[in-house]
Amino acid sequence: MSKKVTLYNTLTQKKEELVPYSENKIKMYVCGPTVYSSAHLGHARAAVTFDVIERFLTYLGYEVTYVRNFTDIDDKIIAKSNETGIPANEISEKYIQEYQEDMASIGVKPPTTQPKVTEHVPEIIEMIQRIIDNGHAYQSEGDVFFSVKKFNGYGKLSKRDPDDMMAGTRIDINEKKEDPLDFALWKAAKPGEPFWESPWGNGRPGWHIECSLMSTKYLGDSFDIHGGGKDLIFPHHENEIAQSEAATGKPFAKYWVHNGLIQINREKMSKSIGNILNVNEAVSMWSKEAIRLFFLSHQYLNPADFSDTTMNEAEAALERLYMTLKRANDLAETKNEADKELESSIEAFKESWVSAMCDDFNTAEALGNLFELTRAINRSIDSNGWTPTLKTALKEVDQFAQTLGILEYDPNEYLQSHKLEKASTEITEEEIEQLIEERISARKDKNWARADEIRDELDAKGIVLEDKADNTIWRVK
Numbered sequence: 001m002s003k004k005v006t007l008y009n010t011l012t013q014k015k016e017e018l019v020p021y022s023e024n025k026i027k028m029y030v031c032g033p034t035v036y037s038s039a040h041l042g043h044a045r046a047a048v049t050f051d052v053i054e055r056f057l058t059y060l061g062y063e064v065t066y067v068r069n070f071t072d073i074d075d076k077i078i079a080k081s082n083e084t085g086i087p088a089n090e091i092s093e094k095y096i097q098e099y100q101e102d103m104a105s106i107g108v109k110p111p112t113t114q115p116k117v118t119e120h121v122p123e124i125i126e127m128i129q130r131i132i133d134n135g136h137a138y139q140s141e142g143d144v145f146f147s148v149k150k151f152n153g154y155g156k157l158s159k160r161d162p163d164d165m166m167a168g169t170r171i172d173i174n175e176k177k178e179d180p181l182d183f184a185l186w187k188a189a190k191p192g193e194p195f196w197e198s199p200w201g202n203g204r205p206g207w208h209i210e211c212s213l214m215s216t217k218y219l220g221d222s223f224d225i226h227g228g229g230k231d232l233i234f235p236h237h238e239n240e241i242a243q244s245e246a247a248t249g250k251p252f253a254k255y256w257v258h259n260g261l262i263q264i265n266r267e268k269m270s271k272s273i274g275n276i277l278n279v280n281e282a283v284s285m286w287s288k289e290a291i292r293l294f295f296l297s298h299q300y301l302n303p304a305d306f307s308d309t310t311m312n313e314a315e316a317a318l319e320r321l322y323m324t325l326k327r328a329n330d331l332a333e334t335k336n337e338a339d340k341e342l343e344s345s346i347e348a349f350k351e352s353w354v355s356a357m358c359d360d361f362n363t364a365e366a367l368g369n370l371f372e373l374t375r376a377i378n379r380s381i382d383s384n385g386w387t388p389t390l391k392t393a394l395k396e397v398d399q400f401a402q403t404l405g406i407l408e409y410d411p412n413e414y415l416q417s418h419k420l421e422k423a424s425t426e427i428t429e430e431e432i433e434q435l436i437e438e439r440i441s442a443r444k445d446k447n448w449a450r451a452d453e454i455r456d457e458l459d460a461k462g463i464v465l466e467d468k469a470d471n472t473i474w475r476v477k
Contacts, residue, residue, distance in 0.1 A: 003060055005358045007225075008301060010233060010256040011157055015360060018255065020224045026057050026064045027223035029215040029253070031232055032114070034071040035095035036080050038278045039102045041262045041306055042269060046229050048292055048405075049259040049300045049361075051108045053227075055403050056357050066111040067218045069211060070096050072118050073204055078193055088194050089118070102279040106288045107405040113218050117210040121196045124205045124213045127247050128185045128198075136246035140176040142188030142201040148181040151242045157256060158234035183239055185209045208239035215253075216244060226253035230261055260298070263305040277306065287418075289406045290314040296363040296404055312466070316475030317371075318406070319418065320429065324374040326411035328394055331386040339389040345376035346393050353400055363404065370400060378429045427461045436465070436472050 005018040020026050030050045033043050047068075054066045072092035081088040100110070117124075128144055131137040137146050148154050154162050165181055174180075184206035189195035195202040215223065221244075228237065237256065244252040261268065264275040282291055294314040298304040349369055356365035377393050401407035439454040455465055458474070466473050 003354060003358050005057070005060070007255060007257060007360050010258050011253075013159070016255065018224075020062070021220075021222060021254070024061065024063055026062045026225065027219040028054065028064060028066045028225040028227065029211070029219055029223065030066070030068045030111075030226075031211055031228040031236065032068040032070050033095075033099055034074050034076055035092045035099060036074065036076040037095065038280065039095075039099045040269070040276050040278050041264075041282060042229060043099070044102070044106055044108075044279050044282070044291070045262055045295050045304060046227075046259050047103050047108045048106065048295045050227050050257075052296065052363060052404055053225075053257070053361055054109070054111075055405065056361060059399075059403050064112075065219065067113045067115065067215065068111040069214050070099075070114060070116045071207070071210060072096065072116045073194060074207060082192070092116075092118075098280075102283075105283050106279065106291050107408070109405075115214045115218065117205060117214075120210070120213055120217070121205060123217060124209055125186075125196075125198050127213050127243075128205075128209060130247045131185065131243055134246055134249070136243075137185055138178065139200050140178075142203060143176055143184055144186035144200055145177055145182040146185055146239070146243055146246070147178065148183070148242065149179060151246055153245075154242050155238065157241055158238045160234065160238070183208065183235065185243065208236055209243055211236070212240050212244040212247065212252075215240075216248065221248040221250045221252075223253055225255045225257055227257040227259070230258040233258060257300075259300045260303045263303050265307045266305055269306075286311050286315060287318065289408070290318050292404070292406055293318050293367070296406075297367055299360070299362050299364050301360070312475065313473055316466075316473060319415075319475055321370070321374060321407060322409070322411045322414050324377055324429070325394070325397070325407065326415055327381050328377060328390055329411055331381065331390070333391075334386045336384055336387045339380045339384050339387045342376055342380040342387070342389045342393055345373055346389070346396055349373040349396060349400075357403070366400070366404075370397070373397065375429065382428050382430060427458075427463065432458065432463055432474055436474065439465075440472065 006015045007018055008014070009016045028050070030046065033039060050066070050068070054064050057064050070092070073088065077088050077092055080086075080091055084091070096116075128137065131146065132139070132144065136150050137144055148162055155165075162181055185208075186198060186200055187203050187206055188200070189202040189204065193204070195204055215226065226237065226240075241252050263269060264277060267273060267275060269275055269277070290311060291314070294306065294311060295304060297314065297317075349372065352369040353366040356362045356369060359365075373393065373396070377390065380387065380390060380393075397407070435454050435458060439451050442448075442450040442454065458465060463474050466475070
């Protein structure tokens with residue numbers, strides 16, 4: 001690859017250059033949902049994050065094999081089955097289908113492979129047996145537990161010392177265990193639960209072992225990237241490393257990539273607070289591309305605060321991009337000379353957005369580069385109308401947009417469907433920005449009458465202003 005990619009590795013807690021095991025191939029595993037309820041924005045953020053990572057690595061020329069699993073047997077699925085009387089497999093299939101539809105609704109492409117736990121139980125049993133044979137697990141009354149203290153290096157991902165750990169809310173206290181830190185690889189079946197036959201009796205896999213089996217089956221014992229939300233670092237991903245390396249004797253994933261979590265109105269999104277927002281609800285309120293733009297306006301490592309205000313900002317930003325595309329598309333091609341200033345902006349954009357994405361997939365910075373280019377495009381249209389350079393600029397915008405999964409619609413159709421075509425012919429973006437700057441100056445001088453005049457003037461032309469703590473944003477009515 002001509003471009004070097006760096007990414008933050010949770011395992012080493014530093015940025016590292018991405019050097020795959022195979023020169024032009026990337027193997028990536030991401031933990032998918034436990035399918036007992038509808039997908040929410042936390043699921044969506046993870047899906048969009050790794051969708052864009054896969055798109056960008058493909059853009060650079062890598063052959064990416066991307067595996068994301070479905071946990072379709074689990075305590076929560078069984079509990080819902082017991083509550084509703086609906087068989088567990090029907091519940092999981094319902095929500096698998098719903099998840100697929102929800103992810104498609106926000107432009108997430110299907111991974112290369114989407115395995116289910118229930119399709120791999122015999123192989124999971126074989127892996128558990130290898131762990132037992134290697135001295136890292138033990139049977140206890142139909143259960144099988146991983147012996148944490150027999151695995152040298154436990155805690156290397158989460159930076160926790162087993163000697164300092166105490167049984168708590170995330171650690172099962174179970175008299176069957178030799179040590180409170182030990183975790184289940186196999187769970188003995190309780191009456192009325194789904195089960196599979198095994199050497200240790202009827203039961204089902206523990207949560208963590210499924211990802212160890214499915215990732216190594218499809219990607220090999222050692223692969224490049226393992227991803228998921230930050231909430232999975234401990235215990236899930238820590239346990240994955242321990243049991244995988246205990247089974248194979250080889251290093252597991254080379255790079256661990258974890259996306260930040262979602263907040264709703266500056267509060268952590270959680271069922272206990274009751275502020276869960278499902279994907280299908282979000283899509284009914286905002287456009288799919290605005291939802292993607294919201295996620296991508298935050299570097300994936302950082303939390304993202306979802307609110308009416310932040311989503312309106314995303315919608316407004318998206319509208320501005322489509323307005324620029326519409327203006328360019330509406331021009332008739334002429335034989336005007338090339339625009340040297342725009343040519344310079346295109347070269348700067350090509351270099352800057354790729355560099356931003358190579359720097360730990362910094363979509364927020366890359367989007368900033370896009371808006372710089374669209375301002376240059378608008379200036380060129382205002383000064384020169386159609387030029388051959390404009391066509392080149394639009395190709396660059398399209399290539400960038402494909403990498404992020406945005407701007408997929410025809411601008412005229414998008415703007416008409418959102419009733420935005422009015423303002424695009426009445427005032428230019430540059431004129432809007434100039435009036436906003438004048439209004440900011442008027443407000444600083446306490447010339448409230450002039451500030452109100454500018455707001456009314458823009459409002460008459462279909463532009464709505466929204467004053468923030470540190471700036472003023474605008475959107476089309």
